[in-house]
Amino acid sequence: MASLASEFVGIKSPNPFWLASAPPTDKEYNVRRAFEAGWGGVVWKTLGSEGPPVVNVNGPRYGAIWGADRRLIGLNNIELITDRPLQQNLQEIKSVKRDYPDRAVVVSLMVPCEEDAWKAILPVVEETGADGVELNFGCPHGMAERGMGSAVGQVPEYIEMVTRWCKQNTRMPVIVKLTPNITNIVYPAEAAKRGGADAVSLINTINSITSVDLDAMSPEPMIDGKGTHGGYCGPAVKPIALNMVAEIARNPETAGIPISGIGGVTTWRDAAEFMALGAGNVQVCTAVMTYGFRIVGEMISGLSSWMDEKGYSSVSEVVGKAVPNVTDWQYLNLNYITKAEIDQEACIKCGRCYAACEDTSHQAILMKEGRVFEVDDSECVACNLCVNVCPVEGCISMRKLAAGEMDDRTGRNVPAEPGDWTTHPNNPAKVIAAQ
Amino acid sequence: MQNSQRTPGVVPGRLDQATYRQNFDDLHAPLDTHEARVAADRCYFCYDAPCTTACPTAIDIPMFIRQIQTGDPDSAARTIFDQNILGGMCARVCPTETLCEEACVRQVAEGNPVEIGQLQRYATDHLMAQDPHPYSRGAPTGCKVAVVGAGPAGLACAHRLAMRGHSVVVFDAREKAGGLNEFGIAAYKAPNSFAAAEVEWLLGIGGIEMRYGQRLGEGLSLEELQEAFDAVFLGMGLAGVNALRVEGEEHAHVRDAVDFIAELRQADDLSVLPVGRDVVVIGGGMTAVDAAIQSKLLGAEHVTMVYRRGRDRLSASTFEQELATAKGVKIVLNAQPVAFNSDDGKTVSSVTFAYTEDGPTGLVASEETFTIKADQVFKAIGQALSGVPGVLETEGGKIVVSDSGRTSIEGVWAGGDCASGGDDLTVTAVANGRDAAEDIHMALTGVTAVAAE
Numbered sequence: 063m064a065s066l067a068s069e070f071v072g073i074k075s076p077n078p079f080w081l082a083s084a085p086p087t088d089k090e091y092n093v094r095r096a097f098e099a100g101w102g103g104v105v106w107k108t109l110g111s112e113g114p115p116v117v118n119v120n121g122p123r124y125g126a127i128w129g130a131d132r133r134l135i136g137l138n139n140i141e142l143i144t145d146r147p148l149q150q151n152l153q154e155i156k157s158v159k160r161d162y163p164d165r166a167v168v169v170s171l172m173v174p175c176e177e178d179a180w181k182a183i184l185p186v187v188e189e190t191g192a193d194g195v196e197l198n199f200g201c202p203h204g205m206a207e208r209g210m211g212s213a214v215g216q217v218p219e220y221i222e223m224v225t226r227w228c229k230q231n232t233r234m235p236v237i238v239k240l241t242p243n244i245t246n247i248v249y250p251a252e253a254a255k256r257g258g259a260d261a262v263s264l265i266n267t268i269n270s271i272t273s274v275d276l277d278a279m280s281p282e283p284m285i286d287g288k289g290t291h292g293g294y295c296g297p298a299v300k301p302i303a304l305n306m307v308a309e310i311a312r313n314p315e316t317a318g319i320p321i322s323g324i325g326g327v328t329t330w331r332d333a334a335e336f337m338a339l340g341a342g343n344v345q346v347c348t349a350v351m352t353y354g355f356r357i358v359g360e361m362i363s364g365l366s367s368w369m370d371e372k373g374y375s376s377v378s379e380v381v382g383k384a385v386p387n388v389t390d391w392q393y394l395n396l397n398y399i400t401k402a403e404i405d406q407e408a409c410i411k412c413g414r415c416y417a418a419c420e421d422t423s424h425q426a427i428l429m430k431e432g433r434v435f436e437v438d439d440s441e442c443v444a445c446n447l448c449v450n451v452c453p454v455e456g457c458i459s460m461r462k463l464a465a466g467e468m469d470d471r472t473g474r475n476v477p478a479e480p481g482d483w484t485t486h487p488n489n490p491a492k493v494i495a496a497q
Numbered sequence: 498m499q500n501s502q503r504t505p506g507v508v509p510g511r512l513d514q515a516t517y518r519q520n521f522d523d524l525h526a527p528l529d530t531h532e533a534r535v536a537a538d539r540c541y542f543c544y545d546a547p548c549t550t551a552c553p554t555a556i557d558i559p560m561f562i563r564q565i566q567t568g569d570p571d572s573a574a575r576t577i578f579d580q581n582i583l584g585g586m587c588a589r590v591c592p593t594e595t596l597c598e599e600a601c602v603r604q605v606a607e608g609n610p611v612e613i614g615q616l617q618r619y620a621t622d623h624l625m626a627q628d629p630h631p632y633s634r635g636a637p638t639g640c641k642v643a644v645v646g647a648g649p650a651g652l653a654c655a656h657r658l659a660m661r662g663h664s665v666v667v668f669d670a671r672e673k674a675g676g677l678n679e680f681g682i683a684a685y686k687a688p689n690s691f692a693a694a695e696v697e698w699l700l701g702i703g704g705i706e707m708r709y710g711q712r713l714g715e716g717l718s719l720e721e722l723q724e725a726f727d728a729v730f731l732g733m734g735l736a737g738v739n740a741l742r743v744e745g746e747e748h749a750h751v752r753d754a755v756d757f758i759a760e761l762r763q764a765d766d767l768s769v770l771p772v773g774r775d776v777v778v779i780g781g782g783m784t785a786v787d788a789a790i791q792s793k794l795l796g797a798e799h800v801t802m803v804y805r806r807g808r809d810r811l812s813a814s815t816f817e818q819e820l821a822t823a824k825g826v827k828i829v830l831n832a833q834p835v836a837f838n839s840d841d842g843k844t845v846s847s848v849t850f851a852y853t854e855d856g857p858t859g860l861v862a863s864e865e866t867f868t869i870k871a872d873q874v875f876k877a878i879g880q881a882l883s884g885v886p887g888v889l890e891t892e893g894g895k896i897v898v899s900d901s902g903r904t905s906i907e908g909v910w911a912g913g914d915c916a917s918g919g920d921d922l923t924v925t926a927v928a929n930g931r932d933a934a935e936d937i938h939m940a941l942t943g944v945t946a947v948a949a950e
């Protein structure tokens with residue numbers, strides 16, 4: 063059986079499934095129960111400086127997007143960092159770590175952007191026996207207005223500076239948590255690396271308004287008639303997070319930096335996808351907030367049976383496996399030509415492919431007598447839209463034309479050798495040397 | 498409770514009140530909002546949707562389901578009513594398993610269709626629970642139209658005519674409107690006086706005058722109507738019953754199923770309605786099934802439905818047959834009655850049947866017979882045209898009509914069960930009434946509805 067044992071920046075955990083810094087990790091009671099359920103590690107809910115804790119709103123702090131049967135698809139929150147006293151959190155961290163030495167306990171931190179503030183907090187965290195710290199440069203609401211969270215995370219120079227302060231003031235590994243609320247994720251990642259970060263973790267939540275109450279004319283969640291933007295997370299953000307992880311993994315400046323993948327991880331498969339794109343482990347928040355701690359059981363069994371099936375013996379073999387296949391558009395093979403093909407046996411004759419292609423695409427699907435739908439190869443550009451709208455999985459597939467075969471749309475034979483945009487005759491800037 | 502299921506003879510009060518209530522309650526509980534959203538989410542919004550093609554009134558089913566899905570049941574209801582003003586009743590009584598839901602691509606694919614009927618009910622109930630009536634009368638045209646019969650065909654016709662601005666007078670032989678919605682449909686399909694409430698709601702459009710106790714052929718003639726009105730629509734259904742002509746038919750407690758059902762539908766208190774201990778129903782259609790099931794629900798101990806042909810010829814749908822057997826009705830096929838027997842010479846005590854075989858000249862009774870104990874017998878071998886003016890051309894027991902409902906007599910239209918071409922369903926009657934109204938409108942004003950809008 064494949065081993066799920068994980069080592070991330072020197073921190074060992076029995077599996078690569080950690081709980082992200084959030085309500086599930088806000089207190090000892092939760093974290094103990096999470097460890098009993100099988101979670102490999104936690105990033106403790108973000109701590110602030112000594113002094114009176116922050117206060118949260120006393121009205122709703124979540125907004126949500128659901129599917130028809132109330133399946134939670136996206137969650138948005140306006141919660142702040144921990145609102146419990148620092149000393150209490152520190153004591154609890156210490157006691158949990160003492161009782162669960164084999165689990166990862168990383169402490170998330172967010173203090174003002176001054177070196178003294180970081181110098182003050184790092185030693186007290188170290189004292190708890192915690193395995194590392196995660197710098198929360200991501201929180202997009204509330205804390206940002208006070209010059210912390212994403213207000214720091216959006217300025218690469220600050221990231222670099224604060225990371226350096228931390229590295230100089232602690233022996234613990236430093237993980238920098240990145241905000242997705244920026245134009246290009248590689249800049250903050252590069253800054254973290256320059257500052258000496260041991261790893262980056264991403265993504266934190268995305269600025270969002272989940273919905274508008276059309277009676278009250280206020281964004282949700284609504285507090286006394288008003289709302290504010292909150293942080294979006296859950297299954298809906300996974301595609302955005304995956305891309306950001308991949309960008310860091312394949313960027314030459316940041317390639318190789320350990321990444322903790324976060325954002326919409328809900329099942330073992332999501333975790334495997336993050337790891338394939340370069341994440342050394344994953345962190346989970348919304349999925350446990352939706353279903354409770356027990357889901358880790360499915361993640362453990364699912365990842366391990368998939369690894370067995372594929373012949374992977376350790377998680378490190380999976381990490382980054384798909385990164386070499388992430389490329390720029392210009393390098394995609396334009397001589398790879400496919401055509402949609404409908405399996406008439408599987409087709410249930412709903413006509414969705416027809417409506418999609420006829421109304422919005424390339425008029426490449428013909429509706430024939432008796433609701434028979436057929437692809438017209440002379441029009442099909444292989445965009446795949448029909449595949450995506452077809453309710454029957456596997457009913458429409460993309461058939462690859464063999465080299466030498468005629469493409470009925472262009473009237474040209476498929477070239478045997480690949481050819482991309484860099485060398486395409488229509489490209490005014492084509493690379494002559496490549497020919 | 499004095500009587501039980503085992504009390505011999507035809508007696509009332511075989512069950513306790515709670516059981517009656519439970520037995521005659523909604524066959525399918527209505528969907529709540531969440532269930533409706535989930536059910537609606539299963540619809541694929543098919544292109545040129547097969548369900549719509551299968552609906553005799555051609556409701557834009559994917560559109561109304563999408564409107565439910567997006568939280569707008571009232572617009573969904575309007576989409577339905579635009580095509581079928583009795584969409585509320587149809588949602589309850591349509592044999593969806595042989596209409597829209599049979600054609601649903603999800604039925605074809607996985608044997609589990611989108612619950613179109615239930616969704617239709619969800620939407621129409623939602624809008625009907627609100628005032629005012631959603632349609633208004635068209636600008637008066639000055640034309641007057643007579644509608645004979647206040648069943649689904651007549652009501653749909655009258656409503657569409659009112660929408661187009663004509664004045665309508667509806668004549669019905671009974672004292673109450675609704676036709677078989679009120680007097681025929683199984684009680685558990687439309688409980689809580691839905692039929693009457695629907696008629697009242699429909700008349701909310703205005704411009705429709707109801708005249709009850711007016712029977713065509715009895716003090717009311719077609720000539721009179723043609724004289725006094727600009728057009729006449731006949732939606733009089735099948736008011737007669739086919740004769741059985743079997744020895745002993747005159748014995749007490751041998752009666753027509755439609756009368757029994759009408760009585761049941763009009764009963765305020767089901768516990769006073771007498772029913773036999775051993776009930777035999779003769780026939781294989783919807784009426785037979787409904788009579789059999791409702792006898793059982795009234796507390797009959799044994800109910801046997803006997804049909805003279807094989808299962809393939811039973812006109813009751815598979816769903817109806819399964820419902821009957823689930824309620825405890827025994828279905829006997831390929832047998833026809835040869836005698837109603839009586840122990841005391843007055844009331845029926847048993848029925849003797851002969852097995853039948855398909856012969857070259859039709860069905861033949863074999864020598865082999867069997868006898869079933871019976872203290873009550875319902876005949877449900879088909880309804881027939883009755884009271885139709887002789888001047889109208891008929892064929893196969895129906896008034897001959899064109900696609901738009903025109904009869905052989907100029908200025909007279911017909912639709913529903915009394916007219917040719919239909920399949921004796923509420924929804925077809927509605928389609929016929931609506932289409933005839935549009936044709937009448939065109940004939941009277943020279944404009945098609947589309948051009949008028």
Ligand SMILES: Cc1cc2nc3c(=O)[nH]c(=O)nc-3n(C[C@H](O)[C@H](O)[C@H](O)COP(=O)(O)OP(=O)(O)OC[C@H]3O[C@@H](n4cnc5c(N)ncnc54)[C@H](O)[C@@H]3O)c2cc1C
Pocket residue numbers: 590591592645646647648649650651668669670671674675676677678681682683686711712713714732733734735736755758783784787883884885912913914915920921922923924926
């Ligand atoms: C027991 C039973 C159960 C049924 N169940 C279903 C079902 O579940 N689903 C379904 O879709 N269909 C069902 N049907 C069929 C459906 O009820 C009919 O197809 C439908 O009612 C036909 O409508 P109509 O308007 O043509 O006639 P009717 O509903 O029969 O209405 C005719 C009206 O005309 C009046 N009338 C008759 N003669 C005269 C006259 N001479 N002068 C004035 N008025 C007259 C009558 O009083 C009546 O009000 C059932 C029928 C029966 C008998």
Ligand SMILES: Cc1cc2nc3c(=O)[nH]c(=O)nc-3n(C[C@H](O)[C@H](O)[C@H](O)COP(=O)(O)O)c2cc1C
Pocket residue numbers: 082083084085107108137138139141142143144170198200201239265266267294295296297299324325326327345346347348349
């Ligand atoms: C209610 C809530 C509170 C959160 N609080 C914090 C926090 O204090 N510190 C932090 O770094 N991230 C916080 N997050 C972000 C999560 O750690 C995580 O990055 C994000 O939710 C994406 O992961 P998910 O899709 O699995 O939820 C919070 C998220 C939620 C839903």
Ligand code: SF4
Pocket residue numbers: 401402418419423424425426427437441442443444445446447448449
């Ligand atoms: S792949 Fe695109 S162009 Fe081709 S048939 Fe499908 S939708 Fe049309």
Ligand code: SF4
Pocket residue numbers: 404408409410411412413414415416435451452453454457458
């Ligand atoms: S979308 Fe799929 S199932 Fe529907 S008609 Fe097209 S190929 Fe058939």
Ligand code: SF4
Pocket residue numbers: 412539540541542543546547548549558559562600601602603611613
């Ligand atoms: S056939 Fe079924 S899935 Fe398609 S539109 Fe009709 S109800 Fe929806």
